[in-house]
Amino acid sequence: MKILLTGFEPFAGEKLNPSWEAVRRIGNEKIEGLEIETLRLPTVFGRAIEVAIQVIGRFDPDIVICIGQAGGRSEIGIERVAINVNDAGIKDNEGNQPVDEPIAKGGPTAYWSTLPIKSLVRAIREEGIPAGVSNSAGTYVCNNIMYGILNYLAGEGINSRAGLIHIPFLPEQAINYPGKSSMSLETIISGLKAAIKTAAKMEEDENPPDGKIH
Amino acid sequence: MKILLTGFEPFAGEKLNPSWEAVRRIGNEKIEGLEIETLRLPTVFGRAIEVAIQVIGRFDPDIVICIGQAGGRSEIGIERVAINVNDAGIKDNEGNQPVDEPIAKGGPTAYWSTLPIKSLVRAIREEGIPAGVSNSAGTYVCNNIMYGILNYLAGEGINSRAGLIHIPFLPEQAINYPGKSSMSLETIISGLKAAIKTAAKMEEDENPPDGKIH
């Protein structure tokens, strides 16, 4: 079972991005039975998709799980759906700030996550970690990568599953955002590992792809 | 210019629903140049869509604007997108609590609002009232009616525009939810009237339907 795990580089003036901090630590551990490749994506509209597609082409993962920072949230959010629009409140890391532009011209309005999102939520909660389904991945680079990968896989007829998980600020980031929630890196990593194992197990069990997966 | 304005009956144990309180008051006023019909929808999955479709068939509106309560929000939210799923945290008014069921089997994953959402936000803010684009209408009856109407219009090839606006609790409701935001009925009505006029004006100006409307 091959899993591609992606995180993002820091953006919006932050010195780190908890998504990459978590992903690279998980990559350094071993999870039995899983071959995990990690990838640090640029926080840049479109470019992140290109980089991811290249690695998908080479690595041919069974599952792609993208991790992104959602500063201010209090729980790990398993995204249900990605929508075909870039609408940026702030510039990305190359200075782009698209407003109401489609990610893929002529593409469908939205894609469901093909991860078993409710099972992932349950698995994370069983670890004693707050988690929930989220119905919006926003319209910034996180939604961009989720839509982009799902659109690529659909277009190529590739059966691999893919989706996005949003994580809170780290405590050291939240110091600068009074009143905002945070989650420790250890807690985030425990939650993500529970999610990864659950996604892999369900894939192995040949959970029918036309089942109730959103 | 004919406009159908819908609100919902109370649900979740509330004694009133601010969406219907606002809609019926707007219906009792005159807005110059507009023929407004109001409709009180049952807070019931599917049934709300059926009732709305009947009135759309008879009244043939140019624009359909659905209003719904989003308890806890602090601003008027113009919804960008409706998704093809019913996933209810609580029962509707007939006791249904669907989990991860499609609204329309085989229907597209999502529909964009066909209202000029950014212009609506601007118009409401110019009245001094907090408003913003929202990227999720949830997965309860509000998302259900938005998806259902947009799916019906698309299926029938009807050119009318449609979308959903979420409004906060009224102050008298928020008394029972400490810490939750509210907005006075007068403020909500002023905001909605600004939105209605803007939507009507842009339609009249033949704002190209293929323009940047999300």
Place this chain on the structure above:
Amino acid sequence: MKILLTGFEPFAGEKLNPSWEAVRRIGNEKIEGLEIETLRLPTVFGRAIEVAIQVIGRFDPDIVICIGQAGGRSEIGIERVAINVNDAGIKDNEGNQPVDEPIAKGGPTAYWSTLPIKSLVRAIREEGIPAGVSNSAGTYVCNNIMYGILNYLAGEGINSRAGLIHIPFLPEQAINYPGKSSMSLETIISGLKAAIKTAAKMEEDENPPDGKIH
């Protein structure tokens, strides 16, 4: 029954202060049986107290009710207690930013509001408006004026009652603070008038000053 009602001038770059907007409108109305004097205080540590004391000396009110803005709160907050410290996160309108300085050297650590705070909360809620007791008036100019007036009245042995009520942002202010709550001026005024009438009524009924008043 004579009531002194104070509001503050705008601060922190705001163009208006809802406390003064409400107070001056209430002053322009008549409330039967009450002689209301209104006062616009400078948002300046210490100076606000001096200005208030001058007017108290001349007007000799039975009750002093100070109104202040507490941006971000969702309800009207009847303050229970004022503490003997100035600790400013931002500069006041004359550029002062005291840190951990006593308001009155050698003064008591705190004063209870001498308004019937629970009755005020009840009266506002009966109008259908969110309200609650607040256990902290902060450490900025609002707490400063509340402590200063209570300390003056105690020092002079004056029996007049006094306290502070915090009110939310107006909607037009909240536009610039996404996610923050607001309350319409009409709602605020209705709430404050209910509070004023209740305070006056209880004073008239000779509510024993040693009763449960906090």
Place this chain on the structure above:
Amino acid sequence: MKILLTGFEPFAGEKLNPSWEAVRRIGNEKIEGLEIETLRLPTVFGRAIEVAIQVIGRFDPDIVICIGQAGGRSEIGIERVAINVNDAGIKDNEGNQPVDEPIAKGGPTAYWSTLPIKSLVRAIREEGIPAGVSNSAGTYVCNNIMYGILNYLAGEGINSRAGLIHIPFLPEQAINYPGKSSMSLETIISGLKAAIKTAAKMEEDENPPDGKIH
């Protein structure tokens, strides 16, 4: 240097109280140069004070640091002041629910924490952990113990310092409070240890007790 560290037993239907979980783990470690005694207090008005006073009498600590749970907060809060009132929104663990009753009849309205609260905040933040001064310890058992201990020390003329630190929910608790913040036990413990060391160091340096300590 002797330090008494108190936590509370669970209340409000919770199965654990993060304050005691943190305190007992810190008690099991060694902090160089410090003799730490830990104490699990009943979440009962008045009784908690009695139990604490007994141990203070026997152990004669230089510093008393009480830890309490403040569910929903996102940061560690160093309390500035305790007020002379019990006003309970829910029952304590022996079924008491006092409303607006003084903790000590004839006692002062409030006591300042005698811990160096700003230094504690700084020390915790330097560990990368969100912390801030809080201006209200509420009116439940946490405020009760803080006031009670400070009142006892003042009455007996004991020079020991004392104060209260509020901590967030643990992640496993926050699962049941959607949208509420949490903090991992490891993060809480790191923060509290930084606070304890700082309080002890400043005491050892004979930080003048009449200095700016609030």
